[in-house]
Amino acid sequence: MSPPVAPPGWSRWLVPPAALSVHLSIGQAYAWSVFKPPLESALGLSGTQSALPFQLGIVMLGLSAAFGGTLVERNGPRWAMTVALICFSSGFLLSALGAATEQYWLIVLGYGFVGGIGLGIGYISPVSTLIKWFPDRPGMATGIAIMGFGGGALIASPWSAQMLESFGADSSGIALAFLVHGLSYAVFMLLGVLLVRVPRTEKPVGDGPSVFDGPQVSARNAVRTPQFWCLWIVLCMNVTAGIGILEKAAPMITDFFANTSTTVSASAAAGFVALLSAANMAGRIGWSSTSDLIGRKNVYRLYLGVGALMYGLIALAGDSSKPLFILCALVILSFYGGGFATIPAYLKDLFGTYQVGAIHGRLLTAWSTAGVLGPLIVNWIADRQEEAGKDGSSLYTMSLFIMIGLLAVGFVANELVRPVHPRHHIPTPESKEAPDVQRQQPA
Amino acid sequence: MSSDSSPPSRRGLIAFAWVWVGVPLAYGLYELVQKATQLFTG
Numbered sequence: 001m002s003p004p005v006a007p008p009g010w011s012r013w014l015v016p017p018a019a020l021s022v023h024l025s026i027g028q029a030y031a032w033s034v035f036k037p038p039l040e041s042a043l044g045l046s047g048t049q050s051a052l053p054f055q056l057g058i059v060m061l062g063l064s065a066a067f068g069g070t071l072v073e074r075n076g077p078r079w080a081m082t083v084a085l086i087c088f089s090s091g092f093l094l095s096a097l098g099a100a101t102e103q104y105w106l107i108v109l110g111y112g113f114v115g116g117i118g119l120g121i122g123y124i125s126p127v128s129t130l131i132k133w134f135p136d137r138p139g140m141a142t143g144i145a146i147m148g149f150g151g152g153a154l155i156a157s158p159w160s161a162q163m164l165e166s167f168g169a170d171s172s173g174i175a176l177a178f179l180v181h182g183l184s185y186a187v188f189m190l191l192g193v194l195l196v197r198v199p200r201t202e203k204p205v206g207d208g209p210s211v212f213d214g215p216q217v218s219a220r221n222a223v224r225t226p227q228f229w230c231l232w233i234v235l236c237m238n239v240t241a242g243i244g245i246l247e248k249a250a251p252m253i254t255d256f257f258a259n260t261s262t263t264v265s266a267s268a269a270a271g272f273v274a275l276l277s278a279a280n281m282a283g284r285i286g287w288s289s290t291s292d293l294i295g296r297k298n299v300y301r302l303y304l305g306v307g308a309l310m311y312g313l314i315a316l317a318g319d320s321s322k323p324l325f326i327l328c329a330l331v332i333l334s335f336y337g338g339g340f341a342t343i344p345a346y347l348k349d350l351f352g353t354y355q356v357g358a359i360h361g362r363l364l365t366a367w368s369t370a371g372v373l374g375p376l377i378v379n380w381i382a383d384r385q386e387e388a389g390k391d392g393s394s395l396y397t398m399s400l401f402i403m404i405g406l407l408a409v410g411f412v413a414n415e416l417v418r419p420v421h422p423r424h425h426i427p428t429p430e431s432k433e434a435p436d437v438q439r440q441q442p443a
Numbered sequence: 444m445s446s447d448s449s450p451p452s453r454r455g456l457i458a459f460a461w462v463w464v465g466v467p468l469a470y471g472l473y474e475l476v477q478k479a480t481q482l483f484t485g
């Protein structure tokens with residue numbers, strides 16, 4: 001499939017909704033927990049077993065984004081969105097068959113493996129195209145799409161719950177819910193497939209910067225640069241710090257204020273989790289757009305430096321102030337979302353637009369690593385502290401200081417980011433004509 | 444901004460596309476706000 005080139009007069013404002021239709025769909029992955037209790041009771045599964053489709057899906061997201069990125073660059077966004085649509089939708093359809101026949105392995109294979117490929121290819125599908133359409137505001141453009149991934153769970157969570165309530169939580173009700181999900185998401189994502197276009201020329205918008213301004217580096221060369229690995233550490237540390245709170249938010253706020261006069265009820269804790277999701281989403285679009293104004297390096301200084309400060313405030317204030325705890329957690333989660341959404345534009349600044357989608361795909365392995373690291377740190381330490389007889393806010397003090405350390409590592413990695421050495425750039429006609437000049441350029 | 448120079452014929456398509464993604468997102472945000480208020484009332 002050749003990349004669909006925009007006809008004359010095509011508006012670039014049609015590209016963000018195309019990207020959103022994919023990201024709002026695949027963001028459903030984070031609402032998988034809605035299906036867990038019904039699956040456990042209908043098919044007699046344990047909590048660990050019912051989490052398998054989601055876990056495999058996230059693993060496949062990382063793998064398909066890392067290994068499928070070059071294919072996405074080669075075949076274009078419409079091909080990628082079509083693959084994402086087919087895989088994500090047929091994953092649900094296979095799961096429907098699995099639920100109807102009570103064959104759980106089919107749900108794991110369908111939602112986890114097949115659907116997971118859709119997650120990875122879908123996640124990176126619009127990134128490169130958005131950056132090419134919005135060379136003047138790449139942070140804002142990718143922020144819109146990646147905000148959609150956060151928004152997907154907000155939509156799917158109540159929608160799926162209502163569907164299970166209507167159809168019933170037995171195996172046939174779950175099968176019907178999976179079927180409706182598969183068909184609905186196919187129709188919804190179709191808009192992206194039909195609308196997405198790559199820009200006709202190198203200068204799609206006015207007198208703004210060109211798509212191909214600055215150095216261009218291939219994905220193969222990018223992973224050989226220290227800049228790639230510095231950004232890998234930056235993303236990994238930032239995500240680890242955010243997931244540390246996000247994954248354990250409800251028990252954390254409850255434990256933190258358990259020994260005070262202002263204890264937190266279960267419904268208030270659920271409200272806190274929802275508020276964190278809002279901060280996560282707002283950070284994706286807000287901070288990523290801010291990075292277009294203050295620069296990528298500066299915005300990551302904010303995420304990592306002020307993020308560490310916020311963790312420090314939570315640790316030092318302990319259970320003395322609930323508003324301070326909530327405020328700091330909201331800021332940290334906004335930085336968490338911002339970190340995800342700003343990274344494609346940071347990659348574009350360093351490596352150009354040539355294969356930025358493929359490079360982004362490879363960098364997402366940092367996300368997979370952080371997804372294991374963050375919860376592991378917070379849960380393991382909280383368990384050890386509990387065994388040691390601690391309670392309340394002191395259960396988390398050590399975790400908070402570890403998060404500060406991780407953010408400091410990320411801060412240093414961000415400071416080490418420099419422009420990519422010209423030897424990694426793809427050859428241009430000018431560089432072929434004047435190789436000596438290129439060799440003399442400073443690193 | 445290029446959007447200002449978009450041909451009028453695309454305006455309907457742009458509006459449709461944004462409504463297509465905006466309506467489900469608004470539903471998700473509404474549900475989120477409902478749940479988030481529990482922090483202050485729950």
